[in-house]
Amino acid sequence: MKNWVQKVREEEKKKGGTVKYCPFRTNYHIMPPVGWLNDPNGLCQFKGIYQTYFQYAPFSVNGGDGFWGHCTSTDLLHWEYHDPVMAPDIPEDRSGVYSGSGLVEGEELTLFYTGNVKLPGDYDYIDAGRISSQMMATTKDGQHMSEKRKLLGPEDYPEHMTEHVRDPKVWKEDGKYRMILGARARAYRKDGTRKDKGCALVYVSEDKQHWDLDQEILPENNFGYMWECPDLFVMEDADEDKKIEILSFCPQGLPTEEGRFQNRYQSGYVLMSQMETIEDDFVEWDMGFDFYAPQTFEDDKGRRILIGWAGVPDTGEEHRNLSVENGWQHCLTIPRELTLQNGKILQEPVHEVESLPWKVENWNGERFFWGKKTVRLTVDNISPEGWRLCVGGPENGATFSVKEKHAELSFLMETGEAAACGGGRKKRTGILEMDVENVEILIDSSIMEIFINGGAMVFTTRIYLKENERELWASKAGKQTLCVL
Template sequence: MGKEIENENWVNKVRAEENRQKDRLNSCPFRMKYHIMPPVGWLNDPNGLCQFQGTYQAYFQYSPLSVNGGGGFWGHCTSQDLLHWQYQDPVLTTDRPEDRSGVYSGSALIEDGTMYLFYTGNVKLPGDYDYIDEGRISSQLMVSSKDGQHMSEKTVLLGMKDYPEDMTAHIRDPKVWKDQGHYYMILGARKRDFDGDRRRDTGCALVYVSDDKKQWKLDHEILPKENFGYMWECPDLFELDGEKILSYCPQGLPAEPERCQNLYQSGYSILTNGETPEKTFREWDLGFDFYAPQTFEDENGRRILIGWAGVPDTIETHRNLSVQNGWQHCLTIPRELHTENGAVYQRPVCEIDTLSWKQEEGTHCSFEREMVKIETTLQDGIPAEIRIGTEENGLMIHMEADRIQMTFLNKKGEPSACGGGRAIRIGRTASEIRHAFVLIDNSIAEIFVNDGEVVMTTRIYLEEPERMITVNGCRTCEIWKTEE
């Protein structure tokens, strides 16, 4: 089926490309210190997040040979503290018939000193197909590892014959966990449906069960009562503080002024009391750059989330200015999750506090390539603003009452160059905004409002003379910079 894949020396090929562009990337003014980036080329979804043998492992969709993506590898990096990451060789590539068009997203399960990785093998057949019902083959595969780096032979677990007949060929992104002696796998899916001659597919999730990680059978489907997007990607099902949480990326939701503002959304639903998912859906992040999050539980019992600081198919709306330097995209800072007031709150992992910080004086300063954190409290009834950049070229964060607005427009209403085409995003809190925490790591800003009730992530591309921070209207403000 198709041409044979030549991959005998694929690791050496990747190393050669990374080494060839090393000096170019190291001199790029937009590289970050504490975020996972591609060593070269393109990065998207986080995969296989876990803590294994005491070390944090993060895998990701990696295209080292193309800055515009296209898949082909699982990249890999490791960390002891979730902030300082060491890049390793990629661990998976397209080397068998079931994954020859892509080693798509998946997850990790740790058991008895072994890591098991599950992922989707994608095949797109050449020809005149719609690639919805025909021309696409989606399989779920597994590998194992004793060190997180060297993988076993691949085992095919599920193929097209194992999915319900009313599903399209879009079935992917396995998340696997163990509960009460059984293994469970949740898959994102697209259920076939029509309204007359008009296609009206329904996003959903499929949950499979196994006793041995190899033989799987369908346990149940998670379906909305009302159509809620045509495809659900990157599903994740977990318990947090006694609540049953479904995380997923529903594609095809209509945009609203203060909701679903991106082309594709990422969010969660609380299913504890049997609610239908669309009724309790909340977005994880209201910024320009967030998609495909995955969570895991570390050895201390923390539920940690990492997302892709990007969104698919945005070339027509906004760009990443690092492309000119041979790379594109990053992952978010790892975030600890907890529930509060019927919602999931996100905060940067506490390891942030272990960095060496130096406080700046006042509410105005410049910055270079160090990480910056801004901590503010607001005054009742008084608007507050945080500007990153200059009046002519910067990001303005405006907070007033229960509304936060993030904009790359200057005072004349013209788009700021540092936004690459990004314009406005708006969020609302349940009550008045009382606190905001902003992290800046060179070309990414992450805003946590009211202790993480609302989060906004954006990329920002400032030249060094424009790297200014100005805070106005806050009751208190502290600006800190790392000394590393």
């Protein structure tokens, strides 16, 4: 990977024109300049500037290059793109600079990540053939990195762990550094057959350089075979006036249930006090088609902010993204502000959304063409009889409907066929704890994010409509406010 910065610049210049004029490019969401994007990494506010790094594959629209892309913002909505900051250029990360986190201390930002190595040969890459090392680099400006340093390797993990150990999230607590890693532990059924367990490992350090295992978060009952992208943080419960420890992670291998676990892989959280009942108390972050690998950070206003990948791994056989033909794929979600009430997290778009120059349209649900505009729709005082929104036309569109405690997002047309604009997406449902009273919907070109009851439930989906197909109409409800940019 010699001269990789120049090679990336050349690739972005060569393919940038095709990408630029793609009708599915968004206005306020982080996207790859070209190629592929997945997990958000290293989220933080450093020297007053919001820093977002992300998994980036500039040379392949289908992923796999293992770079860290980089962009910055002062308002979490308008993003400036920079050169990638890291590439697979040393022996410990030659197969990819995988996901990780950022830790701000004064004038220095430390980035932690997993260096991935896949050895050539006939391996299963679970018990053999993979080397996962936890790495770090530092920067004074968020862009230019120090030499990389190895912190942990296979020799430092418990013996019953497979070779899947990754995605370090690091924070400082009580004068010590802590690192949580997602992992896959070898486990067996009573009959001796293999059934691995997802888990997390917590390490502790005095100096960020030398780490010791402090805790294994391993549920008694199997809850997926692998946990990715763990995030352990504390929030203050507004109703109970106490601080609560929360574990966010992405379990793989959960069986689908009615209204739960409908994607190939899931993303959610559980209160650490509820680990013994994780099967019942795990809450999904998002009920839509496109959400995975979220990461949170705290900004200088004390807000806990979450950004996720608006995508899910390994979904090519289920649905696809129609932007691929224009040389790029995937984006990140709008940043979401988290609040904790009575043991449940609410997610709402960061308040900076309010400051955008919205124009209010007089709208009572009749057909509205939004074309290139970004749309924000709020609906209050929804009755138990429900409410329904159509996005697109009758032959190519999606519907979102709510009634009592039920919500449904569907690309299925009256014929039962999936609409072309969904790329194969079909239907997702959710069941709330109380009747639906209000909805907020953001549509930014090819992404739609739906927040129900102040963010008690969220649906995220990509939707690929041509500009002349972009219309809305809705059933009448209490108060409907349509804003456009």
